[in-house]
Amino acid sequence: MAERRVECQWKRDVCEQLKVRDRVQRHAFEEIIHQYTRLLEKSDLQTVLSERYQTDKYESPRPHDGAGSDSSRSDALQQEMAQMRIRHQEELTELHKKRGELAQNVIDLNNQIQQKDKEIQSNEAKMLEHQQQISTLEGDCRELRNTLQELERANQTLKDEYDALQITFSALEEKLRKTTDDNQELVSRWMAEKAQEANKLNAENEKDTRRRQAKLQKDLADAAKEPLPIESVTDIEVLAEDSSKGGGGGETSPHRTLSRTPSSKKPSQAPPGGLLDSISNIFGRRHANSLTSPSENMETPAGACAEVRVPTTALHVFDAHDGEVNAVKFSPGSRLLATGGMDRRVKLWEVVAGRCEAKGALTGSNAGITSIDFDSAGSYLLAASNDFASRIWTVDDYRLRHTLTGHSGKVLAARFLLDNARIVSGSYDRTLKLWDLKSKVCMKTVFAGSSCNDIVCTEQCVMSGHFDKRVRFWDIRSESIVQELELMGRVTSLDLNHDRTELLTCSRDDLLKIIDLRTAAVRQTFSAQGFKCGADWTRVTFSPDGSYVAAGSADGALYVWNVLTGKVDRTLDRNHNSAINAVSWSPSGVYVASVEKGSRAILWSDM
Numbered sequence: 297m298a299e300r301r302v303e304c305q306w307k308r309d310v311c312e313q314l315k316v317r318d319r320v321q322r323h324a325f326e327e328i329i330h331q332y333t334r335l336l337e338k339s340d341l342q343t344v345l346s347e348r349y350q351t352d353k354y355e356s357p358r359p360h361d362g363a364g365s366d367s368s369r370s371d372a373l374q375q376e377m378a379q380m381r382i383r384h385q386e387e388l389t390e391l392h393k394k395r396g397e398l399a400q401n402v403i404d405l406n407n408q409i410q411q412k413d414k415e416i417q418s419n420e421a422k423m424l425e426h427q428q429q430i431s432t433l434e435g436d437c438r439e440l441r442n443t444l445q446e447l448e449r450a451n452q453t454l455k456d457e458y459d460a461l462q463i464t465f466s467a468l469e470e471k472l473r474k475t476t477d478d479n480q481e482l483v484s485r486w487m488a489e490k491a492q493e494a495n496k497l498n499a500e501n502e503k504d505t506r507r508r509q510a511k512l513q514k515d516l517a518d519a520a521k522e523p524l525p526i527e528s529v530t531d532i533e534v535l536a537e538d539s540s541k542g543g544g545g546g547e548t549s550p551h552r553t554l555s556r557t558p559s560s561k562k563p564s565q566a567p568p569g570g571l572l573d574s575i576s577n578i579f580g581r582r583h584a585n586s587l588t589s590p591s592e593n594m595e596t597p598a599g600a601c602a603e604v605r606v607p608t609t610a611l612h613v614f615d616a617h618d619g620e621v622n623a624v625k626f627s628p629g630s631r632l633l634a635t636g637g638m639d640r641r642v643k644l645w646e647v648v649a650g651r652c653e654a655k656g657a658l659t660g661s662n663a664g665i666t667s668i669d670f671d672s673a674g675s676y677l678l679a680a681s682n683d684f685a686s687r688i689w690t691v692d693d694y695r696l697r698h699t700l701t702g703h704s705g706k707v708l709a710a711r712f713l714l715d716n717a718r719i720v721s722g723s724y725d726r727t728l729k730l731w732d733l734k735s736k737v738c739m740k741t742v743f744a745g746s747s748c749n750d751i752v753c754t755e756q757c758v759m760s761g762h763f764d765k766r767v768r769f770w771d772i773r774s775e776s777i778v779q780e781l782e783l784m785g786r787v788t789s790l791d792l793n794h795d796r797t798e799l800l801t802c803s804r805d806d807l808l809k810i811i812d813l814r815t816a817a818v819r820q821t822f823s824a825q826g827f828k829c830g831a832d833w834t835r836v837t838f839s840p841d842g843s844y845v846a847a848g849s850a851d852g853a854l855y856v857w858n859v860l861t862g863k864v865d866r867t868l869d870r871n872h873n874s875a876i877n878a879v880s881w882s883p884s885g886v887y888v889a890s891v892e893k894g895s896r897a898i899l900w901s902d903m
Contacts, residue, residue, distance in 0.1 A: 306423060317412070325405060332398050335391045604839045604885035606856055607846075607900030610871045611650040611887075614897055616643060621891035622833060623679075623878050625668040630884040632691065634677060635897055636665025642679050644691070647887060652899055658689045660696040666833060667709045667750075671716045678719060680707040686721050688733070700731050702738050708833060709751040709760075713772075720758050722748025728760060730772065742775055744768060749832055750790045752799070759799060761787030763832070767801060767811070779816050783809065789835045793842035800845060802836040804829050808847055810859070822857045824864045830875030830893070840885045848876020848890050854900070871898055 617637030625634050633645040633652055640661045645652035663682035670677055676697070680686045686707050688698040705725030712719055718739070719731040724747045730740040746764035753759070757778065758770040763786050769778040785805030792799060798819070799811040806829050808822040822845060830850030837846050844865065845857045852872030858865040874893040881888050888900040 306427070310420075313416075321405075321409070328398055328401060332395070335395060339388065339391055604841050604843060604881075605902040606844060606866055607854070607868060607888045608866065608902045609900065610868070610898050611901050611903060612652050612899040613871060614652060615895045616645075616891060616897035617641065617895050619895060620664070620893050621877060621895060621897055622664060622666055623668040623835070624880045624889045624891045624897065625670060626880050626882040626887070626889065627670050627674040627691070628672060628883055629674055630882040630886065632674070633880075633889055633899075634668050634670070635889075635891055636668050636679055637891075637895070638664035640664060640681075642668065642677065642689070644677075644694075647882075647899070650899065650901060650903055652897070656694045658694055658696070660687055660689075660699070661685075663706070666707065669711050671712045672714070673716070676712075676716075678710050678712060680710040680721060682706040684723070686710040686719065686731075688719075698733060698736055700729075700736070700738075702729060702741075703727065705747075708747070708749050711751045711753050713753050714755055720751055720753055722751045722760055724748075728758065728770065740772075740775055742770060749786070749788055750835070752790045752792050754792070754796050759790055759792075761790045761801060763787075765803065767799070769816070781811065781816065781818075783807075785829075786832055788829060788832050791836060791838050793838045794840060795842065798838075798842065800836060800838055802829060802834060802847060804832065808836060808845060808857070810845075820859065820862055822862065824855055824857075824867070826851065826853065826867075827855050831877060833877065834875075835878035835880075837879050837881045839881050840883050844881075846879045846881060846888055848872070848879050848892075850875040852876060852892065854879065854888075854890055868900065872896060 616635045617639045619638040621635055621637040623634075623636040626632070627634070631647060632655070633647055634642055635645065636642045640659070640663060642658040642661075642665055644655040644658070646655045658677065658679070661679065661681045661683060662685075665679050665681055667680040668677065669679075670691075675691055677689050677691055678686060679689075684701065684703045684706060686700045687696060688700075689696050700719065700721065703721065703723040703725050705723045707721050707723045710719060710721040717733050719733065720728060721731065722728050722744075726744055726746055726748070728742045728744055728748060728751070729738050730742075731737070732739050744760060744762060746762040746766065748760050748762055750761045751758060756772050758772060760768050760770065762768065765783050765786055767781045767783065767787055767790070769780070770776070771778050783801065783803045783805070784807065785803035787801055787803050789802040790799060797813055799813055801809045801811065803809075806823060806827055809818050810820040810822075811817065812819040826849065827847070828850040830848070834848065836848075838844075839846070843859050845859060847855050847857075849855060851869070852874055853867055853869035854872075854876065855864055856866040856868075857863065872890070872892045872894075873896060876890050876892050879888065879890045886901055889897065890900065891897045
């Protein structure tokens with residue numbers, strides 16, 4: 297119906313245009329045609345008069361000699377006829393002239409009509425073409441309407457699924473909250489029961505101690521009441537040796553007197569020491585000779601390197617990842633280099649003769665890697681990821697061992713504690729979590745109040761750098777903030793020197809600062825013309841001996857400061873194509889590695 301309606305419409309439009317053209321052209325040429333008709337009539341009349349004149353001329357009687365009046369009348373008639381003929385001839389000439397002009401006008405008008413006809417044909421062809429385009433566009437419109445309806449249905453389906461998932465998420469979140477509350481209640485009850493058991497055991501131990509002490513006093517009293525036996529030769533020789541060693545002449549000390557008591561009474565003095573040790577073990581305290589940290593059972597980190605080489609040359613420039621490289625870290629033995637990027641992989645490189653040779657890749661992450669750390673023995677590798685999780689791999693076989701999930705935002709930093717059995721992670725969700733690798737659970741969750749960009753650890757203290765320009769010092773045992781330091785910009789990186797007495801910070805105000813952990817005060821500030829911190833996760837590093845500080849700039853240059861002078865010792869540029877994200881100094885002091893926002897990594901040294 298729509299096509300017929302459109303077809304009738306254009307036909308009516310063509311008829312109306314033809315009628316308008318007919319009226320316009322007829323009105324313009326109607327007077328000319330009327331004049332032309334009158335001229336034709338006059339020409340026919342002139343022809344008739346000429347014929348009649350010729351007939352009258354030849355048919356008129358010749359005048360007689362005697363008829364003078366007839367002759368004069370005939371002459372007058374001839375003159376009149378001659379004048380009429382001349383006048384008619386002139387009119388005929390004028391009419392022919394007008395006729396020619398009208399004929400030319402007719403020819404011109406015919407040409408114009410032909411041109412108009414051609415224009416009409418062209419317009420009709422264009423109308424047909426436009427009609428086809430209209431039909432095509434109408435078809436496209438119908439298809440687009442159908443597609444729009446399908447998209448609306450799909451959007452509605454997705455919205456319904458989203459609402460269902462949101463409801464499920466809310467229910468799971470409520471379940472998690474209840475489970476967390478139940479867990480905390482169970483832990484509280486367990487701690488209370490444990491305290492009660494400890495109190496009972498303490499009471500029993502105290503009773504046992506009093507009983508043993510009473511028995512000991514009784515034994516000592518009985519021994520004192522017994523008569524002293526006659527000294528044997530052996531006892532006399534022992535006394536002589538004691539006196540000769542002591543140089544005291546014939547004096548006898550009380551200890552010597554007691555040494556002559558029967559040997560059967562000496563074992564009664566042993567139990568008190570063992571009893572005290574058992575009491576100490578109950579409360580988790582250790583005896584003086586066994587007071588060692590758990591980390592002493594693991595491989596202790598190597599001492600400060602003999603020589604630190606300030607980098608001067610790019611030994612090896614290579615593409616480390618398919619995309620941005622966020623993290624870089626040397627293993628404790630400086631043999632391996634690990635890099636993490638936005639391609640969701642951690643790659644291991646073996647440093648051989650100033651080159652990095654690909655050794656393997658650690659997979660399993662669902663998003664980009666943000667942080668890398670080795671344990672003290674170099675056997676395990678810890679990586680934080682943007683998929684809200686941290687993962688641990690074994691370096692030897694590249695196997696994924698643990699996946700620690702629980703944060704509600706991307707994990708920006710994760711570090712091993714010194715005992716290698718616990719991990720601290722900091723996230724964009726403004727929390728820090730302490731993980732136990734033996735039970736694979738989160739032991740503690742601390743709300744920091746701001747996004748955590750980096751973390752470093754000592755024995756009992758965790759230091760975290762945050763988006764709100766603060767460095768926070770946490771006591772692991774009490775879960776409380778020991779101290780806070782506010783800087784001038786967002787904190788992007790933290791690093792400790794080898795002695796763990798100084799803390800290096802980097803912030804978005806383009807300043808590096810060293811904080812003395814013994815006084816909790818800023819001891820030194822580093823800056824340089826041209827140095828600019830490129831991102832909120834830009835990592836900086838101490839040299840192994842703490843004499844130098846290295847950091848990458850947003851323009852791709854590597855800056856090295858001397859800690860003693862506080863000035864820039866070296867600036868290395870023209871090798872990176874984009875901002876440097878992270879820098880790592882090998883524990884041996886020989887190499888420095890840097891990675892950028894592009895895919896490039898560079899191994900530096902002074903060779």
